[in-house]
Amino acid sequence: MKSTLIRLLLLAALLALVAWAVSLWLNRSGDASAQMPQPITEQLIDKGAYLARVGDCVACHTSHDGGKAFAGGLGIASPIGTIYSTNITPDHKTGIGAWSYGEFERAMRRGIGHDGSALYPAMPYPSYAKVSDADLQALYAYFMKGVAPVEQANKANGIAWPLSIRWPLAYWRALFSPTPETAAADALSIDDAQLQRGAYLVQGLGHCGSCHTPRALTMQEQGLDERTGSYLSGAELNGWAVPALRGMPHWSEQQIVDYLGSGRNSIAAVAGEMKDVVANSTSHMSDEDLLAMAAYLKSLEATGKGEYQHAPQRSQATIAKLTTAKDLDLGQRLYLDNCGACHFVTGQGAEQVFPRLDGASVVNAENPSALIQVILAGAMTPSTERAPSVLPMPGFAERMDDAEVAELASFLRHGWSNQASKVTAAQVREVRAALQHH
Numbered sequence: 001m002k003s004t005l006i007r008l009l010l011l012a013a014l015l016a017l018v019a020w021a022v023s024l025w026l027n028r029s030g031d032a033s034a035q036m037p038q039p040i041t042e043q044l045i046d047k048g049a050y051l052a053r054v055g056d057c058v059a060c061h062t063s064h065d066g067g068k069a070f071a072g073g074l075g076i077a078s079p080i081g082t083i084y085s086t087n088i089t090p091d092h093k094t095g096i097g098a099w100s101y102g103e104f105e106r107a108m109r110r111g112i113g114h115d116g117s118a119l120y121p122a123m124p125y126p127s128y129a130k131v132s133d134a135d136l137q138a139l140y141a142y143f144m145k146g147v148a149p150v151e152q153a154n155k156a157n158g159i160a161w162p163l164s165i166r167w168p169l170a171y172w173r174a175l176f177s178p179t180p181e182t183a184a185a186d187a188l189s190i191d192d193a194q195l196q197r198g199a200y201l202v203q204g205l206g207h208c209g210s211c212h213t214p215r216a217l218t219m220q221e222q223g224l225d226e227r228t229g230s231y232l233s234g235a236e237l238n239g240w241a242v243p244a245l246r247g248m249p250h251w252s253e254q255q256i257v258d259y260l261g262s263g264r265n266s267i268a269a270v271a272g273e274m275k276d277v278v279a280n281s282t283s284h285m286s287d288e289d290l291l292a293m294a295a296y297l298k299s300l301e302a303t304g305k306g307e308y309q310h311a312p313q314r315s316q317a318t319i320a321k322l323t324t325a326k327d328l329d330l331g332q333r334l335y336l337d338n339c340g341a342c343h344f345v346t347g348q349g350a351e352q353v354f355p356r357l358d359g360a361s362v363v364n365a366e367n368p369s370a371l372i373q374v375i376l377a378g379a380m381t382p383s384t385e386r387a388p389s390v391l392p393m394p395g396f397a398e399r400m401d402d403a404e405v406a407e408l409a410s411f412l413r414h415g416w417s418n419q420a421s422k423v424t425a426a427q428v429r430e431v432r433a434a435l436q437h438h
């Protein structure tokens, strides 16, 4: 009895040792001693600054409590605990100033840290694996010579032992993250130059899929490119519906370009976490690159999931009802009293100023949390170079109770051409509680 137990324990220890040894072998990808292959010029630094915008490095590598750009310390929630982003300024002691090009390459495209152990995929290296050598060299030039060094020690992650052991991550990476070598080969499947550029930006540095692609139980994105049908088919982020980007049948190419470039277009305005993506990243991209991304998104086959269908007759019925303002139900009355001044009885808003509610993704999303949040807390477009003025939408948390917000949201979700499920007071209560928590 006792000897069986000892044998089992020995066997388990042996297996763990083998698994650990194999993980070391898995982490031997890339060449940490590789030197920067070209001289660092002003031009290369500028190019790297642009690419850092595309990659939105600042979003994760800057803490929200007034932290210095790229100095790290932002807590990112994960199922096993909080992961803190690191200092990627060129400070020699606490940042990456002493890193070789090879070490930078391994972290960016292979998810391997300075000490040779695997990084958490909270750093989007499965997407960054697609970044070309030329672009990676420009990024290295920028982070070594274009960013101001900041001395700020990294925070220890809030993950308890044994989950904090890093070596099993090497297996996750081997299973779910492409290597730069395989990723480069995949890119060849598209032959149009503009679409190829768009795919490169969306899949690679843009890491759009990290929010717009649903994840599997083991947390990897269900597909990293168009060869998978669920790629960019919509997901959820902290209770906020993230719309599908496949084909975008409800938007023209130009509307996508305007939205990404300025935070608004003729029918919509950005809200939720996409607001920061626009402010920090896409609004700094060139028209050419925005157009390439839009063309690529339009080229994807729409999945038809939750797709909006314009229904002129139903739209007219809602408009007639609100215009005559007779026998209104509670939701309709609340709309006329509180919302109609800006979004109009047509639900069409005003071009470039007030977004359209008829057909808006946030109104029609299966999960109404984002819609409830906008009604309670309001929203504001970011100020961008292309559209400096901000457009505020007031919050109504003080003016409406849970039942009223539920009636109003239910009206929006089946008014005009919209066709989504009803909202309950309990759903509103939940979102209100979460907002107060923050």
Ligand code: HEC
Pocket (backbone or CB within 6 Å): 051, 052, 055, 056, 057, 058, 059, 060, 061, 076, 083, 084, 085, 086, 087, 088, 096, 104, 107, 108, 113, 114, 118, 119, 120, 121, 122, 123, 124, 139, 205
């Ligand atoms: C979605 C969030 C996110 C984005 C975007 C992001 N990072 Fe990271 N990055 C992280 C996190 C979190 C870590 C720490 C991972 C860990 O500890 O395992 C990290 C780690 C790193 C490391 C390793 C640093 C070290 O000290 O080990 C480097 C280098 C790095 N990131 C560079 C970049 C660059 C350059 C960009 C932009 C092109 C970028 N990151 C964008 C979240 C992000």
Ligand code: HEC
Pocket (backbone or CB within 6 Å): 202, 206, 207, 208, 209, 210, 211, 212, 237, 240, 241, 242, 243, 244, 245, 256, 259, 260, 268, 269, 270, 271, 272, 273, 274, 277, 282, 293, 360, 361, 362, 370
């Ligand atoms: C941090 C998460 C995150 C990332 C990264 C992200 N998005 Fe989004 N995106 C969102 C959310 C959330 C929304 C919903 C915004 C709203 O409700 O107003 C959204 C909305 C959009 C929309 C509007 C769709 C519609 O039907 O209304 C477009 C277009 C879009 N994103 C494109 C992109 C592209 C292109 C990228 C990559 C360059 C990207 N997103 C990266 C979270 C993200």
Ligand code: HEC
Pocket (backbone or CB within 6 Å): 268, 269, 270, 271, 335, 338, 339, 340, 341, 342, 343, 353, 354, 355, 356, 357, 360, 361, 362, 363, 371, 374, 375, 379, 380, 381, 382, 391, 392, 393, 394, 396, 408, 412
């Ligand atoms: C003073 C004008 C004004 C009033 C009143 C107003 N809104 Fe808005 N609304 C806006 C503006 C401006 C935006 C764009 C803000 C953003 O999304 O960043 C907006 C955005 C929205 C959005 C998000 C649209 C999207 O595509 O992301 C929804 C939903 C919405 N409003 C619903 C309502 C409802 C419901 C009411 C009434 C309770 C209301 N609004 C009252 C101006 C207004």
